[in-house]
Amino acid sequence: MQDPTEFYNAQKDFYSGEVNRLKRQLSNSATLRFLVFIVAVAAVYFFHSSVIEVVVILILWISIFTVLVLRHNKLNYEKEKNEHLLNINQNELAVLIGDYHHLDAGKEFTDASHVYSYDIDLFGKGSFFQYLNRTAIAEGKKDLAGFLMENNIDAVELKQEAVQELSRMPKWRQLFTVLARMVKVEHPAGETSTWIRNYLPSFNRNQRWLPVLFSLVSFSIFSLAIFEIISFKVLVTWFFTGLGISGIFLKNVN
Known part of the structure; x- marks a missing residue:
């Protein structure tokens, strides 16, 4: 990867432009939907004497309006995704100058009885966990804390290789993080997995x-x-x- 500051600045500028572009498209999309609605109302008014023509107009309006709503939702999704990507790069630029105290510190993992994590302030404000943590879901956060506390050197080399491989894929990492952030989790992953395994269809x-x-x-x-x-x-x-x-x-x- 190129110089981190240059990379994150370039990414920040790019996604800032994308967010502004998508905001303009969303504004145009809302205006277009309103105009389509006005045209449909006018058409129904002028052709209200014919039931068949009114039905055809309504079917066309519903079809066009549905397409416009789907397009609007897609634009909203893209805007949200690009806003997350912009936020990630802004955060990384802040971390590069030592400003990372706004990140999740993992205080809930503080354990005074642990063999070393409490002594070296592994968790809490200004901790290594706070500096390192880029997880997007609760399960990932727990896994990261577990890796740091497991006191097992058997897989250290494998983890180092994984870190080296991911270090060459910054754009992929950011996109992966954003997609995880955008998932609206209502139930723990374990509960969802159990439901899927035990699912019974309504129809055989x-x-x-x-x-x-x-x-x-x-x-x-x-x-x-x-x-x-x-x-x-x-x-x-x-x-x-x-x-x-x-x-x-x-x-x-x-």
Whole structure:
């Protein structure tokens, strides 16, 4: 890697520009969605005498609006990712001049009974852990503390090799850290793994075609009702039937 200060400054400038660019795109995206909404309202007003034309307008509006919302969400995601990357490089520049006391100090790992960690102030404000720690999730933080306290030299060389390899991949490290930060963790990793292993699907293998069939039938009934081939009451009945079926499986989904 090039000189750390030069590298982090270059990264900071790049991501600062990206954040500003994405903010402008988000502003334009919000304006575009508003204009599409106004056009749809005007179109419905001018063609309100024709049910079919109104339905076509609404279908087109929903389709376009959905695409715009998805694009807006993607831009939001990219902005958040670039803001994290900008923050990482700003932090690293601060650490290079000795300003790292705002980082997580790992006070909860302080153990007066440990053979050496308490004596050398391994954890706490101004500690080596605070200087070293770049973990993004709770499990990683615990693992790092465990590595520093394990008092085992068997794997030292392997860990040194891993550090040397990662030292040549600064951009990858930063992106990996950001992706971990952006994961919204509601449950511990162990609990999630247990849930996945014990998961039971709502439909067995022979019933997995049922949702597809229900969707096809729903689309057919909707189309027939729109073109007045069948009574609108059939569509309403089918709608509430679908709600009832969904209610049956709601408990399993929750």
